[in-house]
Structures are given as structure tokens and as C-alpha cells.
Amino acid sequence: MKRKMQYCKQLLLVPFMLICFAVQAQESTKILTFEEAMKVGLEQNIALRKNLNQLSALSMQETQSKIDFLPSVSANVQAARQGGQQFQLVEDGFEINNVQANRLSGNLSASVDIFRGLGRLNQIKMADLNYQAQRSAIERSKQQVVFDIAQQYLQLLLDKKLMEISSNAIQDQKNQLERIKGFVLTGLRPQADALAQKATLDQLELSFIETENTYLLDKARLAQTLQLDLLEEYEVSEAFGSASTSLEAYQLSELFELAIQNRSDLQQLDLQRQATNKNIDLLKSNYLPTLSAFYQYGTQYSSLNSLGISEQLFDLYPNNTVGLNLSIPLFSNYVNKSRVATAQVELANSRLDVEDLKRSIFQDVQNAYLNFNAAIKRVEVSESALNSAQEAYKMQNERYAEGIANLSELSIAQQALITAQANLEQAKFTLLFQQTILDFHTGVLQVETLNQ
Structure with missing residues (x-):
């Protein structure tokens, strides 16, 4: 009797322990918000850290060029x-x-x-321009980090939504299978309907496995980007801003002008061009006494x-x-003249780089603008398609229950509903993607504007 009581107590402890383990696992899973992901990404990104190190070196060069006016003592x-x-x-x-x-x-x-031929003044101006150009490069690097992380974070949210849709569809199909089995037992439906429904359910479960695998791969990619501990479990928070859909606020000509004003990589090239021009003046000062x-x-x-x-x-x-x-200086074996000629070629190339980047910016903004407008229309069409698919499934489900429709017609309506649900979620996230891309190409992408 005592053994039986102990055995019963052990059986009661098993579910309690399982519940404790489940709670502990949930507590150990880290919830990664979008702001935290951005903070970690900006702190850990290698390219950005290299640019910051380069900025420190240029700051020292700028300071040295100013102190060069002072006497040297030894x-x-x-x-x-x-x-x-x-x-x-x-x-x-x-x-x-x-x-x-x-x-x-x-x-x-x-x-x-x-007197050194105004060389020191040009040296100071050139050092300051190089420093400002590096700051622009850092700003663009930050935007690139924000853009990459936002894309990966949004992809994870989309993966979770698709998993949720797939999981709900599986549960609906399981319920449908049980209902069909009931029809088969009463002789209202043939056994073939139950087998066909089971095959449909298996296909949905296979699709869920593929969707889940995609989610895990994208999750590992984000962890690698943020340089997180690959063995640490985390989940992304579903709190994220929505895209603006005001077409009147997005005219192509205005967006291009906005990009010209805000693209920090264009500012970087222009500052480098000015620095190259000052370098020519610096080299020409070697002609003077x-x-x-x-x-x-x-x-x-x-x-x-x-x-x-x-x-x-x-x-x-x-x-x-x-x-x-x-x-x-009387004769320097053409050293000064050769250096000036080389710097003039660099100046001409830097001007070409600026013009080439402007053309590239226009193309990028144009593509992003068209894709953004198409994404808005895609959301509208997907919402309409989902409403139609829901009505069609409801009608076919009723007709099947009444024995008017066959399983094939019901399965087609079910698949159309699942596809419409997935298309709508993809359309919504595509709109967020395109908004992010548009902000990135116009140079106004900031963490604050993404999560509002």
C-alpha cells in the first residue's frame, strides 16, 4: 500500500516538474526588441568600428595640422x-x-x-575636409547597419506570421479531418474523402516544417549579424511600426532632391573632392619660396x-x-609638377564619382518609389482577395456539410484561403520592406523612424 502511495506521488510530481522546466525555459529565452537589436548592431558592427577608429586617426591629423603653426623646439x-x-x-x-x-x-x-607658400592653411583645410568626409562615411555606415538589421528583423517577423498561419491551417485541417471521419462513419461520405483529407493535412505539416526551418535559418543569420551567442535562445518582439501609405507625400522629384540633400555617402564624396582640390593647392605651394x-x-x-x-x-x-x-626652389626634377598633375587627375576622377553616384541615387530612389507604390496596391488587392477567399471557403464548407459540394472543391477553397492569408501578410511586410528601402536610398533612415 505504501509503495502504491509513493508511486502515485511520483506520478503527480512528473507534470509539476514538466511545468517548472517549461517555465524555466521560457524565462531563459531572451526577448530581443527592435531597439535592443539596433543598439547591439551599432555597437558590434566591425565595419562601423573600423570607421570610428579611422575617424580618431583623422582627428589627430587635424589637430597636428593646426599645431604645425607653433615653433618646433628640440x-x-x-x-x-x-x-x-x-x-x-x-x-x-x-x-x-x-x-x-x-x-x-x-x-x-x-x-x-x-612663410611656407600658404601650405599650412591648405593643410588645415584639407585635414578638416577629410575629417568631415569620414564623419559622413560613419553616418552612412550606421544607416547601412540599421538597414541590414531592419531587413533581417522584419524577415523574422514575417517568418513567425507564416508559421502562425501554417499552424492555424493545420489545426483547421485536423478539425476538418475529424468531421469527415464522422461523415464516413455515418455513411454520408466515402472513405476516400478521409484519406484525401489526411494527405492534405500531411502536406500542410510538411509545409510547416519548411517554414519553421526558414525561420530558424533567418534567426541564426540575425544572431550572426548582431554577434550574439549562437547557443543563446532568443525571440524577436513583434512590436514594430507600420509603414506610411500617403502617396501624396512621395513624389519622385521631391524624393530625389531629398536624397541629394541627405545622402551622407554623396556628402562624403563631395567632401573628398574638396579635400583633393585643397591638396592641389598644398602641392602648388612647393613652387614658392x-x-x-x-x-x-x-x-x-x-x-x-x-x-x-x-x-x-x-x-x-x-x-x-x-x-x-x-x-x-629652382629645380626639383619635376617632382612637384608630377605630384600636382597626379592630384589633378584624382580631382577629375572624384568629380566623375560624384556625378556617377548622383545617377545611381536617382535610379535607386526611382526603383524604391515604384516598388513602394506597388507594395501599397498589393496590400489593397491582398485584403480584397482574402475577403473573397473567406467568403468562398465559408460557402464551400456549408455546401460540403450539406452534401452539395465534394471534397475537391472544399480543398481548393481551403488552399485559396491559406494562400490569401499568407499573401496578405507578405504584402504587409513587403510594404514595410519597401518603406525601409525608400528611407535608406533617400538618406533619411533612422532607428526612430522605423519603430513608430
């Missing part, structure tokens, strides 16, 4: 022991002896450029001298030199 100290024939100071003059001597010397020098001022203070000590070290360093040997240095 100090030098040398200590040595010298042996051999040397001049030695005596009362009557100098004499040469073979002696060992300790020597100490030092100097402090400073120089400042007075340069003028600089310099100052040098030096002193020394020798053990051969009978005076003390402080007297030698501060009284006997100190010397000061102040002067100007004028350098006039």
Missing part, C-alpha cells in the same frame, strides 16, 4: 670620453698632447616657419680645461645664434 645633450692627440689650453696658448678627456656638450634649438626663423643656444665642457664645469658651461663656452633661412 634639445640635445652629448657626453663622451675622447683619447689621443688633442689641443689643450695652457697659459701661453695651445699645445698638442696625447691625453684622455671627458667632454660634455648641449644645445637648445628652435625654429618657426614665417619658404622663409623660417631659427634660434640656437649651445655650450660645452672639457676636462682638459682647468676651469670648473659651471664656469665652462655658463661663462666660457655659451653661444647664441639667431637667424633667418630663405629657401627658393
Whole structure:
């Protein structure tokens, strides 16, 4: 009796433990919101981090170009022991002896450029333009990250919707199979209807497996993009904004102008073109003379001298030199001219790059605009098709129950309903896709505008 009681208690513990495990599994599954995905993606993206590192380097170059106006100062100290024939100071003059001597010397020098052909001003402007161009590159990299993650996140939401539709269809078909079996038992329907319904159910279950596999693959791809722990379970939050469907707000000419104003990659190319132009001015400054001022203070000590070290360093040997240095370029073996010619070619190519990108932007915006409008119409048509499919299925279901329609007609109506449901969800997400693409190509894509 006691054994039977223990056995019963163990049986009661099994479902309790299963419930606990299920709750624990749900708690361990991370819910990844769209904002969290964007935050992680912007922090972990390798290309974006490289661009940020490059920005730090360009910032240092910009600072260096400004500090270049200041004088350069250096100090030098040398200590040595010298042996051999040397001049030695005596009362009557100098004499040469073979002696060992300790020597100490030092100097402090400073120089400042007075005129360098406006090269430093052009250097500062070029460094600033390169820095601004890199900031534009970072902004475009951020938009690219947002675009990629939004596409993958939306794809996961679509996969979940398709799985839900497929799961509901399977449940409906199971209920339909049970109803048909009841008809078969009462002789209202032949056994073939039950077998055909079972085949339809198996086909839907196979379709669900494929849809689920697509979801898992897309889920792994998003985890790889965000560099998440591949073994950590997560689910995406279904909270996401809806696309704007106001056609009046999206005219092609206005969108193109908006893209020209906001595309940071176009701004980057234009800033690089300006920097190349300043580089030409910088190279041309090498044709002009340069003028600089310099100052040098030096002193020394020798053990051969009978005076003390402080007297030698501060009284006997100190010397000061102040002067100007004028350098006039006469012939540089065509080095300067060759560099200027190369920079002019780079400038011409950069102008071509700007024009080429503008044409590419127009094509991208045009395609996105047309696809966005088509997506709006697709949603409208899909909604109408779903309403028709629901009415048709309802009618065929009633006719089948009354014995008027056959199973083939009912199956066709069922399949049309499932297809219409899937088409509507795909149309809605396609509209979100196209809205994201349109924002990306016009250069206004931001995290805040996506999840509203």
C-alpha cells in the first residue's frame, strides 16, 4: 500500500516538474526588441568600428595640422670620453698632447616657419575636409547597419506570421479531418474523402516544417549579424511600426532632391573632392619660396680645461645664434609638377564619382518609389482577395456539410484561403520592406523612424 502511495506521488510530481522546466525555459529565452537589436548592431558592427577608429586617426591629423603653426623646439645633450692627440689650453696658448678627456656638450634649438607658400592653411583645410568626409562615411555606415538589421528583423517577423498561419491551417485541417471521419462513419461520405483529407493535412505539416526551418535559418543569420551567442535562445518582439501609405507625400522629384540633400555617402564624396582640390593647392605651394626663423643656444665642457664645469658651461663656452633661412626652389626634377598633375587627375576622377553616384541615387530612389507604390496596391488587392477567399471557403464548407459540394472543391477553397492569408501578410511586410528601402536610398533612415 505504501509503495502504491509513493508511486502515485511520483506520478503527480512528473507534470509539476514538466511545468517548472517549461517555465524555466521560457524565462531563459531572451526577448530581443527592435531597439535592443539596433543598439547591439551599432555597437558590434566591425565595419562601423573600423570607421570610428579611422575617424580618431583623422582627428589627430587635424589637430597636428593646426599645431604645425607653433615653433618646433628640440634639445640635445652629448657626453663622451675622447683619447689621443688633442689641443689643450695652457697659459701661453695651445699645445698638442696625447691625453684622455671627458667632454660634455648641449644645445637648445628652435625654429618657426614665417612663410611656407600658404601650405599650412591648405593643410588645415584639407585635414578638416577629410575629417568631415569620414564623419559622413560613419553616418552612412550606421544607416547601412540599421538597414541590414531592419531587413533581417522584419524577415523574422514575417517568418513567425507564416508559421502562425501554417499552424492555424493545420489545426483547421485536423478539425476538418475529424468531421469527415464522422461523415464516413455515418455513411454520408466515402472513405476516400478521409484519406484525401489526411494527405492534405500531411502536406500542410510538411509545409510547416519548411517554414519553421526558414525561420530558424533567418534567426541564426540575425544572431550572426548582431554577434550574439549562437547557443543563446532568443525571440524577436513583434512590436514594430507600420509603414506610411500617403502617396501624396512621395513624389519622385521631391524624393530625389531629398536624397541629394541627405545622402551622407554623396556628402562624403563631395567632401573628398574638396579635400583633393585643397591638396592641389598644398602641392602648388612647393613652387614658392619658404622663409623660417631659427634660434640656437649651445655650450660645452672639457676636462682638459682647468676651469670648473659651471664656469665652462655658463661663462666660457655659451653661444647664441639667431637667424633667418630663405629657401627658393629652382629645380626639383619635376617632382612637384608630377605630384600636382597626379592630384589633378584624382580631382577629375572624384568629380566623375560624384556625378556617377548622383545617377545611381536617382535610379535607386526611382526603383524604391515604384516598388513602394506597388507594395501599397498589393496590400489593397491582398485584403480584397482574402475577403473573397473567406467568403468562398465559408460557402464551400456549408455546401460540403450539406452534401452539395465534394471534397475537391472544399480543398481548393481551403488552399485559396491559406494562400490569401499568407499573401496578405507578405504584402504587409513587403510594404514595410519597401518603406525601409525608400528611407535608406533617400538618406533619411533612422532607428526612430522605423519603430513608430
